[in-house]
Amino acid sequence: MSGKQAMPLRQIDLPITFRDLTNYRMETLTFEVVRFHGTYHAILGHPCYSKFMAIPNYTYLKLKMTGPYGVITIGISFQRAYECEVECYEHAAAIVASRELAAIRKVVTEEAPDPKRHSKRSHEHALKIRLGSTPVKQRLCCFDEEKRRAIGEEIAKLLAAEFIKEVYHPEWLANLNLAK
Template identity: 45%
Template sequence: MGLNYMSLLTPSKAPFYGIVPGNSSTPIGSVTLPFTFGTEQNFRTEYIKFEVADFESSYHAILGRPALAKFMAVPHYVYLLLKMPGNTGVLSLRGDLLKSFEYDKEAIDHAATIRVPSSVSEILAAAKELSLNKDSMPSKKPSQSSVKPTGDVGTKTIQLQEGDDSKTAIIGAGLAHK
């Protein structure tokens, strides 16, 4: 971006999950910057808080739900279209399908090269061992509902599983928690 953001960073401890495969990553800080969509004639500017990360990615910035809500933007992912109110009308921003495909491919290639830490591998191995030894798993009995009909109201009992009278649901008005 060509911006010296290091002096603008404030501490942040909210980790990223799902961006670096098999790992969480803690950002080096956060920064609030003005962000503008549109042209000189029709634009929209809002201040958006960005978490700054120190890892390689095919993305320069990821705008999440808070940013879209601030812009009152409506995304349409199938058409790669983002619409939002501007100062003189609706802003329509269109994505490039070919570039999106290239970036997704780059992200997949990058994710394939990242090594999963051994601690995760150890957890997976232990989980596999537990699933093989089913005797060590505690059996959990389903709890019985404490919702009972109050007074003389119309209710209907529905059998949820054919042949098992213990699996029923009661439908009606006037159900109270006991």
């Protein structure tokens, strides 16, 4: 979960069935529909456990409840649980990064100084170089599509984490260097 609140759009009643081949249990549960982008289609919690009189065991990844012909046990492997966790994390990170990147771009665009207008502040940076040497303009680096995508993803992550921010220095630039 993203840790943010979501207001329910509406409620919907759905029949839910837990079963094995010979023993099953069906109850109608009320779900709240929210505008939440995630990898889960539905989240079952205490209302579900109460209605089915189910007992979850998080250590063994099992859910047990009584059925008409004995105990019904629902379970999942640790490997599949781990894969779901990784998928959920990656999906949430991508959503957060894309939303924060859009917000950061908007803020940076609004706060960007006019590059045509010079002030004392734009001349604070200085390179300590050997006297008598002349600056050399580097040739522009061109990257293939895969490297451009990788650069874009890394920049988006760094911007979202507020590790870097966009600045405007129209008088000097440096080429990107990709570590292999």
